[in-house]
Amino acid sequence: MIRFENVSVTYDGSARPSVRGVDFEVPEGELVLLVGPSGVGKSTVLGAVSGLVPHFTGGTLHGRVTVAGRDTRTHKPRELADVVGTVGQDPLSHFVTDTVEDELAYGMESLGLAPAVMRRRVEETLDLLGLAGLRDRPLSTLSGGQQQRVAIGSVLTPHPQVLVLDEPTSALDPAAAEEVLAVLQRLVHDLGTTVLMAEHRLERVIQYADQVVLLPGPGERPLLGTPAEVMAVSPVVPPVVDLGRLAGWSPLPLTVRDARRGAAPLRDRLTDRQPRPDHTARPPQPAPPTPGRRLFKRTKPDTTAAPPVAEVSSLAVRRDRVQALRHVDLTVTPGETIALMGRNGAGKSTLLGALVGLVEPSSGSVRTGDAIPHRTRPRDLVRRVGLVPQEPRDLLYADTVAAECVAADDDAGATPGTCRALLSDLLPAVADDTHPRDLSEGQRLTLALAVVLTARPPLLLLDEPTRGLDYAAKARLVTILRGLAAEGHAIIMATHDVELAAELAHRVVLLAEGEVIADGPATDVVVASPSFAPQVAKILAPQHWLTVSQVREALR
Incomplete structure (x- = not known):
């Protein structure tokens, strides 16, 4: 054919x-x-x-x-x-x-x-x-x-x-x-x-x-x-195949069902071990990043309680006769990474829009730091909260990657080269003279992320951040976001990528019909949900392993 x-x-x-x-x-x-x-x-x-x-x-x-x-x-x-x-x-x-x-x-x-x-x-x-x-x-x-x-x-x-x-x-x-x-x-x-x-x-x-x-x-x-x-x-494989390679299974499983059939010996090896507490533990409460600090420099957290970077109280949003959000309460603290999950149309993007001032509440309140987003000038708000949207072209307007990075440095008042360095960490192969329209969807998304990160906002919002990214690019993204969280940046990502949530999130907030139906540690919320559980959790249940990297660390 x-x-x-x-x-x-x-x-x-x-x-x-x-x-x-x-x-x-x-x-x-x-x-x-x-x-x-x-x-x-x-x-x-x-x-x-x-x-x-x-x-x-x-x-x-x-x-x-x-x-x-x-x-x-x-x-x-x-x-x-x-x-x-x-x-x-x-x-x-x-x-x-x-x-x-x-x-x-x-x-x-x-x-x-x-x-x-x-x-x-x-x-x-x-x-x-x-x-x-x-x-x-x-x-x-x-x-x-x-x-x-x-x-x-x-x-x-x-x-x-x-x-x-x-x-x-x-x-x-x-x-x-x-x-x-x-x-x-x-x-x-x-x-x-x-x-x-x-x-x-x-x-x-x-x-x-x-x-x-x-x-x-x-x-x-x-x-x-x-x-x-x-x-x-x-070089690119799903978690079930990666776990099969790690365990030495032959033939390699392609489905959770196939993997579970041969997983008993691996579960036995892991019986007396626990996932190493990392991102799944409650994060420390560091002070927000200071203007003179290098972007990804790891510093000892300040144990002094810091004020929330965002507070949402009884938020309701009605858009075109549709009740997009209702009675949403959410407090976001420095250094915290939250995965916002739920069915399509549950209200995830609307909540991000309210936090960045693109959506005005019908009732309730939203604050990011000391600002009310929809009443704050965009040029002032960019230093408090940044959004990487589902459509990265909404942020990109220059003729070359280099020009986008120069403009991002200028808009953020950052040291020249900051945006380009971020982009190189995420996607090393992109040339300066490439036009953004010639990039793949994943590459454009990565460029938009670098543009937003240049302003170093205390609150970073990501709408489907792994759309179009391969596993290697996703791993680089996870490294970058963990570095930001370690510095005190709070991160909220609306995502359908259950593997990303398992790898990165401290908390998972589930939305349905515009309401919060679950809010808790990733290990509790995603494992309890058949739809949102990652492959490793399904294969090794009832043990609470979420990612191949956790299993690899435990077997060393």
Whole structure:
């Protein structure tokens, strides 16, 4: 169905190909997973299937890509629209209408399908993706995860033979991600749809793949094989595989169920040991960072009780007839890292927006330090609280990475080079002259994080901070955030990434329908939740291990 024949793609101004020697075939009715570190060309490979590369992205494509017998060099994306459905990393860029139902129907209207067929397919897709209750909602009022499901639904309704998906579960909560992946599996198994998908959260998707294509590095030839074959040599693996490597299991497990079957000896070895208390313990209460202190210098915490960096009291927010938050109370202390979790639409982004002054309370109060966020000038507020949004492009406006960093230093009054040093710690491979639009979604997110951190706000807010990040980039992010917490910065991250919460959070706050339903230590809250428990916790239950790093430390 999809065939790559020795394909290489070189973009204008680049000294080497983004991808090279791509040569593999995706049979009809299979789900093939594309994996590899950030920036190795996964989005380029996906774009070559739909014709976006090179017709819209520019650059030079050598070799041949055919889809259902059509050569993508001679067929533009509109001439492939009846065969290929594409969902990119940014759902907003796909939308052309105003409401959910209209968006689901638009693709079929473009293909001239009969109204009766369109109506039936819209209803089927609303049910498949759990969108029936949102059919009349304006797209602009949906959460990021809800927008992602609508974007997927809009390409499902025309019933394409091929689906190309770039990070399809990146903005979805665990339950919603399972629903979407179950739909994709049904399309593959029952309808013979061919799916080519790139996804960094391998713990969610690896068990659904028929084959895996590994892109090892920029310009390196890909490796094709079964999930077990590729995971045995891949530099990026989910926690279940990482734990299997640590324990010496053969064959390597790909699912929690497989791992639990062989986990009894490992649990026996860990019986008399406890997870080393680190981030899961209640953090010390250091004084807020002082202007002259180096950003990540570890200092002895001041045991004097410091005032909260943020206080939320009886907060309620109503937006477009939707009660987004109700009766929310939250106190955030210096040095504390909080994971804000819950289903899509639970109110996580709204709460972050209220803390940074983008959302005005309907009732109740919000304070960050001595400021009321929605009444404080942005230039003054930036030194108290910083937000890295789901859409990093909202913060990026310069023509090069270097210019973004210079502007961030200037806006924050920081020493020249501060932003660039932060970016180098998080993502070493990004060149100064790269345009932000040429970065992958994960790379843009990392640049936005560096821009916000430059001002060194006592309270840092992150909305889905690992969206688009591979495991190595996520590990670097964890190191950076731990350094900030050690300095006294408080961190609140709205996330669906249960592995990140297990690795980093002191507290987990669960939201549902705009209300706080749980607030406590990460070890208690996430282990007690089947949806939000990390893979290691599920494998080694009833013992309370959360991460592979904890197990590795205990076995030394």
